[in-house]
Amino acid sequence: MTSLLSRFGATSLTARVALGVTFLLTFGGIIVSIAAFAYGREAARTAYDRLLVGAANDIASAITVVDGHPVLELPHSAFELLALAPDDRIGYRIVGPNGQTLTGYDEIALPAGLAGYSDVFFDGAFFGEAARYVVVSRRFAERTWSGTIRVAVGQTLQARNAMAVDITRKALYVLAASGLAMLLLAVLVVRAVFNPLKRIAGGLAERDPHDLTPLDTDVPRETAMMIQALNAFMGRLDRQMNSMRHLISDTAHQLRTPVAALRAQADLFSDEEDPERKDRIVERIQTRSTSLGRLLDQMLSQALVIHRGDSVRREKIDLRDVVLDVFEEGDHAVLRPDIAVVPQLADQPVYVLADTTSLQEAVKNLLSNALKYGRAPVRIGATTENGVASIWVEDVGGGPDPEILSALGTRFNQSGLSRQNSSGLGLAIAHAVARSFEGQLVLDTHGDRTFRAALCFPEIKAEAA
Structure with missing residues (x-):
C-alpha cells in the first residue's frame, strides 16, 4: 500500500x-x-x-x-x-x-x-x-x-x-463521445495551465549556477506564491554566499598584516642575542597574538550572526533574559576585574522577535568595547519606551572615534580597526544583528560623560507574543 x-x-x-x-x-x-x-x-x-x-x-x-x-x-x-x-x-x-x-x-x-x-x-x-x-x-x-x-x-x-436497448445504446454513444472530448479537453487545459511551470523550470535550467537574481513574478496568481518562496530562498542563499565570500576576503585582508608582524617578530627573536630585547620581543608577540585572537573571535562572531539572521527561525525573547545570560557568564570579570558591571532591568518583560544567540554575541561585543575603552561605571540593561524595546551597554567616556562611526556597516572597516584594537568590529557585529531583526544600532554620546550603544527593536506585546 x-x-x-x-x-x-x-x-x-x-x-x-x-x-x-x-x-x-x-x-x-x-x-x-x-x-x-x-x-x-x-x-x-x-x-x-x-x-x-x-x-x-x-x-x-x-x-x-x-x-x-x-x-x-x-x-x-x-x-x-x-x-x-x-x-x-x-x-x-x-x-x-x-x-x-x-x-x-x-x-x-x-x-x-x-x-x-x-x-x-x-x-x-x-x-x-x-x-x-x-x-x-x-x-x-x-x-x-x-x-x-x-x-x-x-x-x-x-x-x-x-x-x-436502442435508446440506451444511442445515449451511451453520445456519452462516450462526450466523455472522450471532455478528457481530451481536460488534458489540453491542464497542459496549458502547466505551461507557466514549464517556463519557470526552463528558466531555472538555463540559468548560470551562480545566478541567484529573482525570478520573473509575471506569472498566474496560483504560482505566484511558489515564485515568491523561490525568490526568498534564492535571496537567503545569495546573502549566505555573499557573506561567505566577504568572510574569506575580509579574513585574508585582516590577517595579512598581523601574521606578517608576528612572523617578523619571530625572525627578530631568533636573530636577537640580548636577553632584554628578547623579553621585549616575546612581550610584543604575546600582545599581537592576543589582539589577533580577539580579531579572529570577532570576525567569526560576525559571520555567525549574519548566518543566523537569515537561517534561524525567530522566536519571542525577553531582552531581560539576554542581559542576565551575558552578565552571569562573567566574561567581563575576566577582561576587566577592576570594573564592576551593573545590570539594570525593566520591571515588565521586554519582548522582541529575534535570535537569542545573535543578541548575546552582539551584547558581548558591546560590553567588551565598553570595558576596554570606557571607564566605570559600566551598566547593561533592557528597557522599553514608546513601543521600542532596547538592550544597551553604557559606560563613561566619549565613545569611538567619528571615523569609526562613519564607516559602520561598510566592508573592510575592520582594517583600520585592527590597528585601533578592533573597537569598530564589535560595533559592526552589533549593527549586523540589529539589521537582521528589523532593528537599529543607536549610539548616544553625551560629550565626555557617557556613551550608550543600544540595540533597538519593535516591541512585541505579551498578549500578541
Whole structure:
C-alpha cells in the first residue's frame, strides 16, 4: 500500500488530472447509463402502451348488441397498430358481465378486483412468454341487453426491450463521445495551465549556477506564491554566499598584516642575542597574538550572526533574559576585574522577535568595547519606551572615534580597526544583528560623560507574543 502511494505521488500532475477526470467520467457514465436504460424502458413502455390502448379501444368500439346479444367483428385497424412490432405475439380476450369469455384466449387472466371504467395496465404472460396487457371497459345500456364488457389486449415484450436497448445504446454513444472530448479537453487545459511551470523550470535550467537574481513574478496568481518562496530562498542563499565570500576576503585582508608582524617578530627573536630585547620581543608577540585572537573571535562572531539572521527561525525573547545570560557568564570579570558591571532591568518583560544567540554575541561585543575603552561605571540593561524595546551597554567616556562611526556597516572597516584594537568590529557585529531583526544600532554620546550603544527593536506585546 505504501509503495502504491509513493508511486502515485511520483506521477505527473497531468496524469493525476487525467486519472481523476477518467474516474469521474466512468462513475458518471455508469450513473447516466442506468438512467438512460431506465428512461429507454419507460419511453418504450409509454409508446407501446399507447398502441395497446388504441387497439383495445378499436375492438371495444366495434362491439354491438344484436337481438339482445353482444356481437363483435374484429376490426383490422386494431391489429394494424400492433403489427408495428412484427416479432411480438398478440393476444386478446373479451369478457362479458358474468366473467365469461365472449371471444379470445381464455389463458389471459385478468387481474382481480377490476372496477370502474378507466384503463388498467398489468404485466402477465402469454403462453409462457412475458407480456404487457391493457384492459378497456365499455358499458352497454340497451333495452334488450345491458352490462359491462371488458376488452383485454396484450403483446409480448420483444419490441419494447429492443427499443429500450436502442435508446440506451444511442445515449451511451453520445456519452462516450462526450466523455472522450471532455478528457481530451481536460488534458489540453491542464497542459496549458502547466505551461507557466514549464517556463519557470526552463528558466531555472538555463540559468548560470551562480545566478541567484529573482525570478520573473509575471506569472498566474496560483504560482505566484511558489515564485515568491523561490525568490526568498534564492535571496537567503545569495546573502549566505555573499557573506561567505566577504568572510574569506575580509579574513585574508585582516590577517595579512598581523601574521606578517608576528612572523617578523619571530625572525627578530631568533636573530636577537640580548636577553632584554628578547623579553621585549616575546612581550610584543604575546600582545599581537592576543589582539589577533580577539580579531579572529570577532570576525567569526560576525559571520555567525549574519548566518543566523537569515537561517534561524525567530522566536519571542525577553531582552531581560539576554542581559542576565551575558552578565552571569562573567566574561567581563575576566577582561576587566577592576570594573564592576551593573545590570539594570525593566520591571515588565521586554519582548522582541529575534535570535537569542545573535543578541548575546552582539551584547558581548558591546560590553567588551565598553570595558576596554570606557571607564566605570559600566551598566547593561533592557528597557522599553514608546513601543521600542532596547538592550544597551553604557559606560563613561566619549565613545569611538567619528571615523569609526562613519564607516559602520561598510566592508573592510575592520582594517583600520585592527590597528585601533578592533573597537569598530564589535560595533559592526552589533549593527549586523540589529539589521537582521528589523532593528537599529543607536549610539548616544553625551560629550565626555557617557556613551550608550543600544540595540533597538519593535516591541512585541505579551498578549500578541
